[in-house]
Amino acid sequence: MSLLPGGRRATAIGLYLAYGGILLFFMLPLLWLLSLSVRGPAEIFVSELRLIPREPTLINFAQVLQIRQFPLYLLNGLKLAVGGAAGAALIAAPAAYACSRFDFKAKKAALFAVLAFQMISPLVVMVPLYRYMDSLGLTESHAGALIIYVAIASPMSTWLMKGFFDGLPPELEQAAMIDGCTRFGAFRRIVLPLSVPGLAAAFILTAIMGWSQFIVPFILLSKPDLLPISVGIYNLLGTYTGSATQLVAAASVLSLLPAIVVFLVFQRFIVGALTAGALKE
Amino acid sequence: MAAGTHQIVPRRRGWVFDEAPAIWLAPLGVLLAAFYLWPALQVVRTSFTDANLMEPTARTTLDSYRDVLFYSGLNEIGKATLVFVGGSVVGQLSFGLLIALALDAGAKRKLPGVTFVRVAVLATWIIPGVASGITWQLIFSESRVGFLNGVLNAAGMRSIAWLSDPDIAIWSATLANIWRGTALSMILLYAGLQLIPGSLYEAAAIDGAGRFQAFRYITLPQLKPILLINVILVTIFSLNTFDLVLPLTGGGPGRSTEVLALAVYNTVFHDFNLGEGSVLAVMMLLIGLGMTAGYARLLR
Numbered sequence: 001m002s003l004l005p006g007g008r009r010a011t012a013i014g015l016y017l018a019y020g021g022i023l024l025f026f027m028l029p030l031l032w033l034l035s036l037s038v039r040g041p042a043e044i045f046v047s048e049l050r051l052i053p054r055e056p057t058l059i060n061f062a063q064v065l066q067i068r069q070f071p072l073y074l075l076n077g078l079k080l081a082v083g084g085a086a087g088a089a090l091i092a093a094p095a096a097y098a099c100s101r102f103d104f105k106a107k108k109a110a111l112f113a114v115l116a117f118q119m120i121s122p123l124v125v126m127v128p129l130y131r132y133m134d135s136l137g138l139t140e141s142h143a144g145a146l147i148i149y150v151a152i153a154s155p156m157s158t159w160l161m162k163g164f165f166d167g168l169p170p171e172l173e174q175a176a177m178i179d180g181c182t183r184f185g186a187f188r189r190i191v192l193p194l195s196v197p198g199l200a201a202a203f204i205l206t207a208i209m210g211w212s213q214f215i216v217p218f219i220l221l222s223k224p225d226l227l228p229i230s231v232g233i234y235n236l237l238g239t240y241t242g243s244a245t246q247l248v249a250a251a252s253v254l255s256l257l258p259a260i261v262v263f264l265v266f267q268r269f270i271v272g273a274l275t276a277g278a279l280k281e
Numbered sequence: 282m283a284a285g286t287h288q289i290v291p292r293r294r295g296w297v298f299d300e301a302p303a304i305w306l307a308p309l310g311v312l313l314a315a316f317y318l319w320p321a322l323q324v325v326r327t328s329f330t331d332a333n334l335m336e337p338t339a340r341t342t343l344d345s346y347r348d349v350l351f352y353s354g355l356n357e358i359g360k361a362t363l364v365f366v367g368g369s370v371v372g373q374l375s376f377g378l379l380i381a382l383a384l385d386a387g388a389k390r391k392l393p394g395v396t397f398v399r400v401a402v403l404a405t406w407i408i409p410g411v412a413s414g415i416t417w418q419l420i421f422s423e424s425r426v427g428f429l430n431g432v433l434n435a436a437g438m439r440s441i442a443w444l445s446d447p448d449i450a451i452w453s454a455t456l457a458n459i460w461r462g463t464a465l466s467m468i469l470l471y472a473g474l475q476l477i478p479g480s481l482y483e484a485a486a487i488d489g490a491g492r493f494q495a496f497r498y499i500t501l502p503q504l505k506p507i508l509l510i511n512v513i514l515v516t517i518f519s520l521n522t523f524d525l526v527l528p529l530t531g532g533g534p535g536r537s538t539e540v541l542a543l544a545v546y547n548t549v550f551h552d553f554n555l556g557e558g559s560v561l562a563v564m565m566l567l568i569g570l571g572m573t574a575g576y577a578r579l580l581r
Contacts, residue, residue: 015390015392018383022380026401030405049435092309095310112577119572121523123542124565129316212408212410230409237418245422245426252415255412263403264404271468274468279473
């Protein structure tokens, strides 16, 4: 820093001040949540303002995990998020390939439809879907919820994968096809293996979104044993606010930790795919 | 656009099924038609009835439209939605742009720690909406766990009814949404800044342009398409937000934070009024489609 000339040094100091402000705004709410989650019942209501409690404890996490359904909430959340993302990838990959490589009359319309499905809130369709799934006997089951998770994730998955396929030179699969491969064979043996980074980014992003998914399980599922973590912590909020806020805080920390860890591990990957997907057709 | 749209026909006899786009699109098409398009059409159909979750019979009528548009709390819903969506758009765009500019300036100077700041901001976007709602509930809380009032009290000031004053609550909810959504605006604008050719700034510097002029005449015009995409995406995501508001305010006090998405849910699942709920859902649908059309035009 001392090597920088005066003007540049002032700029750098100004920038670090800005970064401090940005971090404060974005991190403070989470630090407060964390702070409340490591307080014992005696310290949760003390009137002095301390970010780090006098006697931090992990007992709330142990207590939350002992709530009968809580481990199930986490497991159900994982199951629905991973299942939904995997199903969406399976369905999206061929569709994305077609939108990337073929020229057909309805292509513009198809791409617009994919985009529109991505933009329309699941809430709009949940109203009739509830009765529809009910008549098919698919409420109160993970199978029924999974179908909707897949349907919600597949447009985004398609969009992201199309972007990735567009970046692969078509000569590779054309060479394979001249050698006698069918197009499907070339897709399976050449395109998919080369697209692992793109497929993975789409999978991880849709899985994280599935983990956060709230409205679908909130409406389709009510048996406590079936609920994913998002609805689980909402129910805990109703049960424990006022009486044991520290437990609500600990449960919330447990719900956001997996998403953050996965994001931190794969962030380069995810951010690249996301920006490319949002900014070009 | 697709790189290789010309097709090579392999040496095979007869109709080659895997050269037909429809085959490849079929699984996605069937899924979306059955579980998205069909229910969406059902919503439109139901909006023209007086259907009720309690009574199975319904007649075709425009009553639901009349009741929603003229009688019930559409004004309140509209006001809450406008503040929430409008505030989010303005807040996320300006805040996202400032952060993107600060990060870009730091990255160009190779300052250490820039990536850390970027990732910290992005992490807020990845957190489940319900968890964000609960987090902000604990920030705004008017009981002794509330952070903001704790700070105010420590500074000798009186507490503010962040969530229980109807005039303040919608702004509190909007602030929470800005906290959650700014990351998306920031990352798109940051990507946009990387696309502006450095030669433009060099030419401007030679012409004697200052920093502000460079921003006004180069950065802003170059970012315009991305800013517009941002307006659309933030509008639609804020309009669709349900999971953040529900744990934060539940729509209250009164109906002061009952945004459109919450109103759809309450009308159907609390009042059991399927007809009017569908009218509100049709509004969401139409706004969503309009926004998508705008978005599609902006993409290259």
